[in-house]
Amino acid sequence: MFPISDDNPSRVTPVVTWGLIAASVLVFLWQASLDSAAGEAAVYALGMIPARLFGFSQLSADIAIVPAWATIFTSMFMHGGWMHLGGNMLFLWIFGDNVEDAMGHFRFAVFYLICGAAAALTQGLLNTQSVIPMVGASGAISGVLGAYLLLYPRATVRVLLFLGIIFWIAHVPAMFVLGVWFLGQLVSAATAPPDVPGVAFWAHVGGFVAGMVLVPLFKDKYVPLWQTARTRPFDVERRRGPWG
Numbered sequence: 001m002f003p004i005s006d007d008n009p010s011r012v013t014p015v016v017t018w019g020l021i022a023a024s025v026l027v028f029l030w031q032a033s034l035d036s037a038a039g040e041a042a043v044y045a046l047g048m049i050p051a052r053l054f055g056f057s058q059l060s061a062d063i064a065i066v067p068a069w070a071t072i073f074t075s076m077f078m079h080g081g082w083m084h085l086g087g088n089m090l091f092l093w094i095f096g097d098n099v100e101d102a103m104g105h106f107r108f109a110v111f112y113l114i115c116g117a118a119a120a121l122t123q124g125l126l127n128t129q130s131v132i133p134m135v136g137a138s139g140a141i142s143g144v145l146g147a148y149l150l151l152y153p154r155a156t157v158r159v160l161l162f163l164g165i166i167f168w169i170a171h172v173p174a175m176f177v178l179g180v181w182f183l184g185q186l187v188s189a190a191t192a193p194p195d196v197p198g199v200a201f202w203a204h205v206g207g208f209v210a211g212m213v214l215v216p217l218f219k220d221k222y223v224p225l226w227q228t229a230r231t232r233p234f235d236v237e238r239r240r241g242p243w244g
């Protein structure tokens with residue numbers, strides 16, 4: 001079950017969502033332009049390494065181009081390959097515009113960064129001496145998914161369903177799609193070895209929970225939780241202040 005779009009129009013132009021996608025793509029193009037040695041050095045320099053963040057190890061001076069705390073944020077814009085980038089950006093494209101609509105541009109940008117930080121810290125705290133760099137926007141995007149679940153659980157998501165070589169498109173409630181996704185991340189996190197390179201499932205869990213906890217604080221006060229798509233009895237554009 002793979003989401004490809006939703007039936008939930010946005011009332012605002014999602015400039016922050018587009019900007020985050022553009023920034024991630026540009027950073028990846030820069031990564032792709034590097035040779036293998038320089039590309040690996042960039043991942044270690046800008047990825048979040050728990051052992052470095054928590055003071056158990058240090059990078060050499062020529063690689064440590066940003067402070068350890070800053071890698072919590074730089075790592076959100078790094079990716080490990082085209083599939084990694086494409087999957088993350090597709091999820092942000094589908095779900096980000098509606099969450100940005102509910103929060104406003106400025107609050108959504110702050111929300112995204114906080115969820116990404118919460119995701120990175122969740123992963124890092126489980127193994128503070130790990131020297132494996134963590135990169136990717138999936139932790140922050142997981143926060144967007146958690147917010148979407150509380151804001152629009154009854155919106156319809158189009159998903160690809162696969163059965164061997166056969167696939168078809170189904171329309172499924174967001175509550176089911178995101179609930180199954182989160183359950184899958186939770187099970188994978190509980191069963192994946194913590195000291196083996198791979199998907200940072202605990203970052204996904206931490207980001208998702210952070211998104212659910214924070215959405216009541218970041219959404220516009222006139223935006224209700226638990227909405228249905230297309231039936232929002234409020235005018236967000238008229239009620240927002242200058243910070244969006």
